[in-house]
């Protein structure tokens with residue numbers, strides 16, 4: 001019997017200075033394949049009648065396990081040479097939410113965020129406490145070296161070197177953020193299940209060379225993630241501080257719920273607010289009827305969407321997404 005109830009999954013793998021000249025053909029293919037695998041994993045959950053929350057976890061889990069994205073396995077390094085991970089998740093039917101920040105040993109931070117949402121009385125746990133809680137919940141704990149990748153380590157060395165140059169020309173201790181290019185990224189997913197429930201999740205390693213326990217927007221409910229069945233599910237990526245200051249995810253949802261703004265327009269309004277204070281990035285947005293938007297004001301955003309027709313639509317650069325009919329059978 002044909003499934004008439006809408007199901008939908010939309011993902012992003014970070015926005016930023018992603019240009020054709022910077023991305024080799026091999027890397028573009030690798031990203032495209034990883035995005036397709038993430039969509040396949042989340043879509044399989046929705047198709048089998050699973051919840052939007054579980055679809056978000058499955059889709060993000062694939063990207064966390066890939067060294068390509070700045071989340072989980074491929075996370076960037078902080079100034080101290082650690083991978084300090086953050087994630088959050090929210091369920092649109094109950095407004096339940098969970099988040100973790102500053103964790104260094106949890107293989108899949110999105111699962112830890114989910115455990116906080118479902119197994120604790122809290123919304124956010126950080127650092128060692130979050131790690132102890134995740135271990136108690138039976139989540140996979142790994143040695144921090146699991147997150148080591150040479151590519152990210154080299155990025156850190158470059159960022160540190162640049163900071164030294166900056167300091168030479170700038171009196172006083174440097175607290176400047178790394179430049180915007182490839183030093184950030186984040187993954188996120190929004191989903192609609194056949195029961196009409198929305199969910200959103202986001203996971204990141206934050207910024208290369210971040211210091212002093214810096215936490216971005218990704219684990220903050222309302223800034224990097226929001227889901228409310230009355231409006232939309234949202235996941236953000238971009239210059240975290242500006243997304244926090246504009247409460248980007250909630251701001252988008254509020255425009256849809258209270259001002260009845262079309263979803264793409266609401267996202268563009270928020271990105272314009274962010275641009276006005278010197279930030280940039282992207283938002284993926286999904287409503288309870290399955291309408292979605294993937295908006296960004298950077299040169300690129302890794303992104304993809306899939307719905308009842310089972311056709312994945314993938315994109316990196318501006319312009320229409322490319323349909324991909326042949327989804328990989330299973331996640332790696």
Ligand code: ASP
Pocket residue numbers: 014015184185186204205206207215216217218236237238239240241
């Ligand atoms: N929003 C993330 C952060 O500020 C980074 C990103 O999405 O590129 O930590």
